[in-house]
Amino acid sequence: MRITLVTPAAPGSKSGNRATAERWARHLRGLGHRTRIITEYEAEPTDLMIALHAWRSVDAVRCLRETHPETPLIVALTGTDIYRFQQTHPEETGYSMAEADALIGLHDRVGDDIPGVLHARLFTVFQSADPLPRRLPPVRSRFDAAVIGHLREEKDSLRAAMAVRELPQDSRLNVIQLGRAHNEEWQTLAEREDASNPRFHWKGEVPRWQVRRYMARVRLMVISSVMEGGANVVSEACVAGLPVIASDIPGNIGLLGEDYPGYYRVRDTHDLRTLLLRAERDADFLASLQAHCEARAPLFTPESEQRALERVVNAACGQYG
Template sequence: MAKKPSICIVTPALADANNGNWQTARRWARMLAGHYAVRLVKSWPDTPSTRDGTDILLALHARRSADSIQAWAQANPQRPLVVALTGTDLYRDIATDAAAQRSLALAHRLIVLQDQGPLALPEALRGKCRVVLQSSTRRQTLAKSGSRLRVVVAGHLRDEKWPQTIFEAARLLSPDEGIHIDHIGRELDPALAEAARATQLSCPHYRWWGGLPHGATRSRIQRAHLLVHPSRMEGGAHVIMEAVLSGTPVLASRIAGNVGMLGTDYSGYFPPGDARALVALLRDCRAGQSRPDGGMLAELQAQCGLRAPLFERQTEQAVLLSVLRELL
């Protein structure tokens, strides 16, 4: 039997971080395992020698993995190097950070995670860029009560996720409107955590749960009427496709990373940071619960249903394997 080619996936976050980079790295490792000898590391080289026989390096995040990317390019200039831009590197770092810019120049292929991603790259680099939409497993769409509108927000408390929009929206809503917000995310910024606690004290319809295991978060998304995703910067959020594949529609800030996943004509966008616009959409969805046709909530669910096939695992795996085949 022919020996499988080997691939090393470098991710700046491992399992303890439970964030998007780790979820992507772990999923890709599983998808590639039948075709490649795969190992997951936090940095390369991960052995004393840079001549370890690895055939391909796939590095997530142009800035955080920059040292590994440079080391590989110096030790193996003819061997394929793939850099996946996963969020803050695409929409912040490559504009000003020399190490991130060097990563783009050294890569033989660039991967972005949603359809708007290539537009953020310098035009000269777009020819070596490929879009690999992320995927997850489908979950059953659950029947949900009309007595209240259950909203879930899933994102660690850091500025890029812009949780301040949720805090303000909770204060604009009154408890008797029947709109309840569950906010899931670890305390990465103490000031934002304190704001979450203060919002919880003054708004009985808002609850911050802190960090939860991935499976528990998915279950809450599945049971909610809506996922709200208020980020100011996003490479391609896992929670959006997880919601879509659970039959849970999404309200999202109109930023490139969200539009690239949900489509330019999606009806559930609000301007980034605009809590009043978000509250207006929430009230529209709440009002739709009492309408025979489901109103705005049903419209969003139908639109998300049309996007769901794009986030199937076999689709992501086929595109990822195709990108790697180009290089071998």
């Protein structure tokens, strides 16, 4: 079958949407399909379209329905689709969601935040991650925590940096931030924080192999987002056995589980600081975070993701015999 994946992220982009499109294309080729990834759809015939992003891909969805109305359509919902654009751009976002024969959510609580009429078409596809070659010994003189992702509003990117500004003298907590600034404002904020906060180090955008090396060496990861569709970096941490401290938003709870002990109140610097200090000082607490993450790891294997994609494709195409 010919499958067209539409993503707003151009070739070479390091955005999550592009990485997801390329990974899904590999999985679908492994199932015997012919795949291509495009950023703009121009009415070319295809046997199935997968649109990554309901709002940003609405033009492609409209074009498909106007020119090839019988072609099955799958729409993958991002965090901004679910938690922003349903409210700010309801007509376009709602159109893509309503026209889809199947919807993909990247965490298992998406159904709580979309219209009930769409629940029968919703499938969860957890994003997969490859295991690290090996864990590296941590820096003994510091308790390093990583924050991984582009610096932008949705990520509340400097929350961990703020949490380590005022710590007891004997704390070894240190935050390493990886990712480029979304705009000049975030660039300035990160540079100022790096210059004024001795416990914060912004590395900017680094190659993928360096990200994985940091993940192999740091003691934990912080994901401080205010909205997430299901961050792949959480999958990567679980597969790596890397403890996570996460904001208590649906996108994190839908990946780590209701009973995960490492949540803090979103945007609450004091609450995050308390958990970071507990992780540094309480070995049993840190071990419990790691054990919970490792228990979730089987959800995030490439084989699991491929099987989930196969179920969605079969469901979307089943309506057409």
